[in-house]
Amino acid sequence: MATVSNVNHQDNNPNTNTVAAAAPPVSSAKQTLPTAKTVDTQLQSELMALMMSGDAGISAFPEEDNIFCWKGTITGSKDTVFEGTEYKLSLAFPSDYPFKPPKVKFETGCFHPNVDVYGNICLDILQDKWSSAYDVRTILLSIQSLLGEYRKMVEKLYKPTA
Template sequence: MNMANQAPAPATATKTSVPAQSSSSNTNVTKRLQTELMNLMMSPTPGISAFPNDADLLNWTATIEGPTETPYAGLTFKLAFSFPAEYPLTAPQVTFKTPIFHPNIDFSGRICLDILKEKWSAIYNVQSVLLSLQSLLGEPNNASPLNGQAAELWDKDPAEYKRLVLARHRDLAEEDGAGMDGM
């Protein structure tokens, strides 16, 4: 009787251990992102924000304000964060949704920033990524440009650089054209 009761137990334990591991991984990502969201809400940092899209905790929309005393001062940029199932061990995919003219950002919004690639570490979070991107706006890495024209103009012609920044920037809230009436 004991043997009959004991035999099914290992089979049941084996069946439930595999789903528990993948479920545990998803739970860890969810817990981490919930903690990050709570930290952003409870201790907001001026000039940056981020929130999940609807009920999808793995896809967020973020905003950063252009730093003062840079060509981006007074401008706001929307970004998209897509978190992999391996987050925070793997970096999120981050792209600019607002059109931007910058040496380290291409016209599709892809970003060349080491902490989003080979220098990623699980100690980084949404807030630190946003602060790094905000800093990158004022201090581009011209040694590794995605936009060669922007890299060249940054150093050689600041006035033309700023003109192109303003020409490229579009407030995504102006999609209906309301902000373009006076042009």
């Protein structure tokens, strides 16, 4: 029966049955955070993609000279209680974006069950369901969609009883 040893040498004695096992490699590589330049490049790319998308009712642009702070606009979709209403948003991107979500808030009042009185938005993709695959366009479309779901929520809550 062979025994395993944590020694990193081989026993050249033919009369022993010791098998040397190498210690497992230790990885010193950690996931590196993106640099300000990479985040800047990422956000510039997302801005261009958003501008080229042609999506109705959403827009966003960096604030003055700070690529990490954006102002956005969402217009309520057709056939919703928010139809035609324009909402202003602020988007603040962290230094480790896109690995962490931006902080997004309504700057104009929005009466919705997923928006508190301070404009904070309760939306899973801005919290625990965030993915680095999401971009500004995805965020804005998701918020616009969330506004459209308001009618469905109200109809479920106040379903007429017969």
